[in-house]
Amino acid sequence: MEEILKIVDLVVKFSLRGRVLTAIRGASLTLNQGETLAIVGESGSGKSVFCKSFIGMLDNNGWVDSGHIFFEGKDMAPYTKERDWLAIRGKKIAMVFQDPMTALNPLRTVGLQIQEVIELHQRLRGGEARQRTYEILKDVGIDDVEMRYKQYPHEFSGGMRQRVVIAIAMACQARILVCDEPTTALDVTIQAQILQLIRDLQHKYNLTVIYITHDLGVVANVADRVAVMYAGDIIECGTAEEVFYNPQHPYTWALLSSLPQLGIKGEPLYSIKGTPPNLFQEIKGDAFAPRNPQALKIDFLERPPAFQVSPTHFAKTWLLDPRAPKLQPPPAIMALRAKFSEVS
Amino acid sequence: MAYDYNSSKPPLLEVRNMRVEFRVAGRRTPFVAVRDINFAIHEGETFGLVGESGSGKTTIGRAIIRINPLAEGEVIFQGERISGKIPAELDRSVIQNIQMIFQDPMASLNERAKVDYIISEGLINLKLFKSEEERRAKVRQALLDVGLLPEFSSRFPHEFSGGQRQRIGVARALIMNPRFIIADEPISALDVSIRAQVLNLLSQLQKERGLTYLIIAHDLSVMRFITDRIAVISKGVIVELADTEELFAHPLHPYTQALLSAVPSPDPIVERQKKLLVYDPSQHRYSESPPSWREVTPRHYVLANDEEADSYRTRLSPK
Numbered sequence: 022m023e024e025i026l027k028i029v030d031l032v033v034k035f036s037l038r039g040r041v042l043t044a045i046r047g048a049s050l051t052l053n054q055g056e057t058l059a060i061v062g063e064s065g066s067g068k069s070v071f072c073k074s075f076i077g078m079l080d081n082n083g084w085v086d087s088g089h090i091f092f093e094g095k096d097m098a099p100y101t102k103e104r105d106w107l108a109i110r111g112k113k114i115a116m117v118f119q120d121p122m123t124a125l126n127p128l129r130t131v132g133l134q135i136q137e138v139i140e141l142h143q144r145l146r147g148g149e150a151r152q153r154t155y156e157i158l159k160d161v162g163i164d165d166v167e168m169r170y171k172q173y174p175h176e177f178s179g180g181m182r183q184r185v186v187i188a189i190a191m192a193c194q195a196r197i198l199v200c201d202e203p204t205t206a207l208d209v210t211i212q213a214q215i216l217q218l219i220r221d222l223q224h225k226y227n228l229t230v231i232y233i234t235h236d237l238g239v240v241a242n243v244a245d246r247v248a249v250m251y252a253g254d255i256i257e258c259g260t261a262e263e264v265f266y267n268p269q270h271p272y273t274w275a276l277l278s279s280l281p282q283l284g285i286k287g288e289p290l291y292s293i294k295g296t297p298p299n300l301f302q303e304i305k306g307d308a309f310a311p312r313n314p315q316a317l318k319i320d321f322l323e324r325p326p327a328f329q330v331s332p333t334h335f336a337k338t339w340l341l342d343p344r345a346p347k348l349q350p351p352p353a354i355m356a357l358r359a360k361f362s363e364v365s
Numbered sequence: 366m367a368y369d370y371n372s373s374k375p376p377l378l379e380v381r382n383m384r385v386e387f388r389v390a391g392r393r394t395p396f397v398a399v400r401d402i403n404f405a406i407h408e409g410e411t412f413g414l415v416g417e418s419g420s421g422k423t424t425i426g427r428a429i430i431r432i433n434p435l436a437e438g439e440v441i442f443q444g445e446r447i448s449g450k451i452p453a454e455l456d457r458s459v460i461q462n463i464q465m466i467f468q469d470p471m472a473s474l475n476e477r478a479k480v481d482y483i484i485s486e487g488l489i490n491l492k493l494f495k496s497e498e499e500r501r502a503k504v505r506q507a508l509l510d511v512g513l514l515p516e517f518s519s520r521f522p523h524e525f526s527g528g529q530r531q532r533i534g535v536a537r538a539l540i541m542n543p544r545f546i547i548a549d550e551p552i553s554a555l556d557v558s559i560r561a562q563v564l565n566l567l568s569q570l571q572k573e574r575g576l577t578y579l580i581i582a583h584d585l586s587v588m589r590f591i592t593d594r595i596a597v598i599s600k601g602v603i604v605e606l607a608d609t610e611e612l613f614a615h616p617l618h619p620y621t622q623a624l625l626s627a628v629p630s631p632d633p634i635v636e637r638q639k640k641l642l643v644y645d646p647s648q649h650r651y652s653e654s655p656p657s658w659r660e661v662t663p664r665h666y667v668l669a670n671d672e673e674a675d676s677y678r679t680r681l682s683p684k
Contacts, residue, residue: 241629284590
């Protein structure tokens with residue numbers, strides 16, 4: 022498998038009211054051509070910032086402090102000029118935004134908003150660009166394209182608007198499509214349709230897709246590989262089967278155990294105590310340790326390195342160190358592991 | 366957990382033939398948000414109302430708590446009609462006994478008021494305390510009940526996380542000592558790890574105080590975990606109503622089936638084998654024989670015409 026994007030020890034910082042916040046704390050990730058990767062995490066875990074760092078969309082008060090972002094053999098980490106990013110953003114890596122209600126310009130027709138992107142990225146003009154717009158609208162499952170072309174966003178339903186947002190991203194003919202919570206604003210039936218649409222487009226155009234989401238149901242549906250983010254670091258990453266059925270990091274355990282689908286009716290759900298750490302302060306040891314009732318002593322002292330569980334699976338937890346005590350994961354996780362042995 | 370339906374006690378809340386209409390500017394005929402809504406909720410039960418956005422589920426909750434007036438029908442609470450014009454005494458009792466928890470804890474708390482005021486606003490409006498000490502004691506207790514510290518009462522909402530804010534929203538409802546709580550999407554705005562905390566809090570309070578809940582949500586996986594019975598609403602009409610497990614085991618109405626087929630599951634194998642069903646309203650032949658609300662098997666209600674009801678019964682009968 023060909024690596025298309027490789028991120029090594031990325032550190033992203035923001036300056037806020039004279040203080041420095043470390044949003045991404047040395048996260049590493051590789052993305053393979055044609056795969057679907059899901060980045061899961063709670064709000065504030067840094068999943069959106071992480072993705073914005075490799076399309077040059079960090080806010081003005083944020084910067085890549087150290088680390089590397091290799092894309093097509095070039096390191097994009099030192100990019101600071103808008104001109105550098107213009108060759109990447111949209112052209113090579115496009116983004117589908119979360120809320121279709123705000124991602125579209127309410128004052129311009131849907132057709133023109135797509136055509137604008139085609140004219141910019143595909144160097145087509147006039148009638149040709151218009152024809153291409155019709156094709157893209159058809160691609161994303163919109164019928165009656167000639168009428169739809171002339172309509173404004175408010176004449177579209179939520180699901181249809183999300184299709185338009187996807188059409189705009191597709192119009193760039195990018196290699197990587199980053200979808201930031203593409204379905205959270207939508208109903209479950211529509212959500213399923215949009216996920217299917219993205220999957221169809223991915224096959225048709227050989228796209229590599231990154232999903233940013235907190236919905237583990239969506240992740241299970243779409244992902245080939247899953248990366249779990251906590252407090253600005255990717256603490257576990259593996260194939261969907263590995264992360265869902267054989268999770269290693271206590272945070273992944275906690276996240277999965279707290280799902281109502283895995284709970285027993287009438288009994289309290291497993292819930293994570295406390296709050297995520299303050300990223301203004303330096304974090305010592307494992308960032309999840311203060312919320313982990315079974316944390317080891319070393320968790321508070323030293324940051325765990327990435328331990329390889331299988332060639333495709335790593336987790337940053339001291340539990341994987343050969344010297345660590347063998348801890349029993351929560352019951353819900355034990356049940357999942359039984360499933361894992363069935364699968365593999 | 367399992368609620369005893371054999372008891373002969375009358376339901377705590379009953380909705381009869383509810384119809385809610387909204388005037389639309391520039392149109393003669395009003396928009397019918399919900400119609401022919403009938404259900405009864407028993408004391409101690411958790412009743413769920415599921416539907417897509419725009420289906421009218423929130424309208425029903427708001428009509429019960431009397432934010433939206435009814436165009437037809439009535440709402441009965443503790444044996445008394447509470448919709449339409451009611452005496453002032455009953456009005457007070459309804460305000461005290463039916464409380465609401467809102468969806469977005471970021472939007473539903475007054476940013477300029479301290480927690481102390483937010484929580485005791487209901488008490489102040491109904492003058493439910495004799496002295497300042499009593500009010501303070503009640504606020505303190507309400508905060509403790511939802512797992513917050515009494516010191517928090519002097520802080521502002523922006524100082525709290527989403528989960529804590531939702532607890533403040535729960536404390537504000539609890540302080541009135543209600544019997545019935547309407548929770549409109551109580552956890553959909555919260556993060557995964559915090560959802561569990563709020564769900565646990567709701568069920569713990571129910572156990573301790575015998576509360577009755579109407580939970581309005583679109584997330585069926587959460588509903589399955591917390592509700593005893595579920596009503597499925599589509600385009601302003603309830604299409605199916607059954608015990609939660611029965612509904613998941615034997616969904617009858619094609620809309621319910623479509624909804625269940627789309628529920629995301631945190632299991633890659635299940636998700637990959639998932640087959641989506643699409644609901645097409647034109648599959649019903651209602652112009653020839655209109656549907657009615659009927660009990661297909663005991664306690665399992667569905668909106669169907671004669672032909673459909675027969676096919677549902679054969680599907681359910683053991684072979």
